[in-house]
Amino acid sequence: xxxxxSRIPLKTNALAxxxxxxxxxxxxxxxxxxxxxxxxxQLRKTVFDLAQKESAPHACExxxxxxxxxxx
Numbered sequence: 001x002x003x004x005x006s007r008i009p010l011k012t013n014a015l016a017x018x019x020x021x022x023x024x025x026x027x028x029x030x031x032x033x034x035x036x037x038x039x040x041x042q043l044r045k046t047v048f049d050l051a052q053k054e055s056a057p058h059a060c061e062x063x064x065x066x067x068x069x070x071x072x
Contacts, residue, residue, distance in 0.1 A: 026048075031041045062068060 058070065
């Protein structure tokens, strides 16, 4: 997709950038398929929940400004 966008004339790139919207989605993972232990499943869930709670609310602003003021 990026290669397509980079070939578009500059004016169109600016337009595309102005209408780009972050789409949050998750891909379901079958833990049993990967034979994860209960501890690994819990760790994966904990990290996912933390990212949703702490990072997701700031994602739109980070995308707009391309800066991470909370991270040092």
